[in-house]
Amino acid sequence: MERNELYPIFLKLHNLNVLIVGGGNVGLEKLSFMLKSSPNANVEVVAPKFLPELESLAAKHPSVQLTYRKFNRWMLRKRHMVIACTDDLKVNKRIYDLSRKRYLICNIADTPPLCDYYLGGIVTKGNVKIAISTNGKSPTTAKRLREFFEEIIPDDINKMVENLNEYRKTLKGNFEEKVQKMNEITESLKNKEPRE
Numbered sequence: 001m002e003r004n005e006l007y008p009i010f011l012k013l014h015n016l017n018v019l020i021v022g023g024g025n026v027g028l029e030k031l032s033f034m035l036k037s038s039p040n041a042n043v044e045v046v047a048p049k050f051l052p053e054l055e056s057l058a059a060k061h062p063s064v065q066l067t068y069r070k071f072n073r074w075m076l077r078k079r080h081m082v083i084a085c086t087d088d089l090k091v092n093k094r095i096y097d098l099s100r101k102r103y104l105i106c107n108i109a110d111t112p113p114l115c116d117y118y119l120g121g122i123v124t125k126g127n128v129k130i131a132i133s134t135n136g137k138s139p140t141t142a143k144r145l146r147e148f149f150e151e152i153i154p155d156d157i158n159k160m161v162e163n164l165n166e167y168r169k170t171l172k173g174n175f176e177e178k179v180q181k182m183n184e185i186t187e188s189l190k191n192k193e194p195r196e
Contacts, residue, residue, distance in 0.1 A: 004135040006118065013041035014063065017078055021071045021095055022085035023047025026109045028054040030083050030119065035061055037122050037129075046071055047086070073098050081117075085109035112136040121146035126158025 013034065020030055020043060028051055034041050035057065044065045045058065058064040067075075071091060076082065082104050084095040089111075096114045099106035108114035121132035121142035130149055132142045164185070171178045 002135075004133060006133050006135060008120075008131050008133065010129065010131070011038075011081075013038040013043075016042060016080040018043045018081050018083070019075060019079045020045045020083045020085065021047065021075075021091075022083075022087075022109070023050035023054055023066075024085070024087060025051065026085035027051075028057065030085055030109065031057060031064070033119055033122075035064070037124065044075075046075055071095060076102055076104060079104055082106040083109065083119075123149040123153065125150075125153050125155065127161045128153065128157050 018034070018041060020027055022030075023045060024047070027045060027047065031043065031045060031054060034043065039061065040063050041061075042063050043061075044067055045054070046067045046069060048068060048070055050058075050066060050068070055066065058066050071084075071086070071094075076095075076098055079102075082095060082099045084092040084106065085108075086092055092108045092111065093114065096106050096108050105116040106114070107117055107119065112118075115136065118133060118136050120134070121139075123130040123132070123146050130153075132145045132149075134141045164182070167185070168178065168182060171181055173181075
C-alpha cells in the first residue's frame with residue numbers, strides 16, 4: 001500500500017523570499033492561496049503580463065511585488081522557495097532545474113514529479129491551523145476535507161487555545177510534568193463514545 005511520506009511544516013512566509021513565475025489563472029490561484037493563509041507573505045510574482053484580478057490582489061498586499069518581465073535565472077537569487085506556473089512546460093522545467101541547482105524548494109504547478117512540495121488544503125480557525133495532503137493525488141479530496149473540518153471545528157476554539165496558553169504559562173516543574181498536566185486538562189478533547 002502506498003504511503004504519504006511528505007513532511008508537513010508551517011512556514012513563516014513573511015520571513016522568507018518567495019518567487020512565483022506566472023501571471024495567469026494558476027498564478028492567481030497560487031498567490032490567493034498563499035495570501036489567504038499568510039497575508040504578509042513576502043512574494044515577488046514575475047510575468048510579462050498579469051490578469052487584472054492578480055494585479056488587484058497584489059495591490060492589497062504591500063509585501064507582494066509584481067515584476068513585468070519574462071523569467072530570467074538571476075531572479076532566483078536570494079530566494080527560499082519557488083512556484084512556477086507559466087503555460088510553457090519548457091520554461092517551467094527550466095525553472096525547476098535551475099532551482100534544484102541552487103537548493104531551492106520548487107513547485108511546478110500540476111506537475112507532481114517536478115514538485116519538492118505541494119500546497120495542500122488548509123483550515124484556519126484563529127491560532128489553530130490544519131494542513132491536509134493527499135500526496136498530490138487528489139486536490140478535490142483535500143478541498144472536501146477542508147470544508148468538513150471548517151464546519152466541525154467550533155469557531156470559539158481560538159478562545160480555548162488562548163486560555164490553555166495562559167494556563168501553561170503558570171505551570172511549574174520540568175518539561176515532562178508540564179506536558180503531563182496539559183495532557184490531563186486536554187483529555188476531554190479526545191473522541192468519546194458517540195451520543196445516542
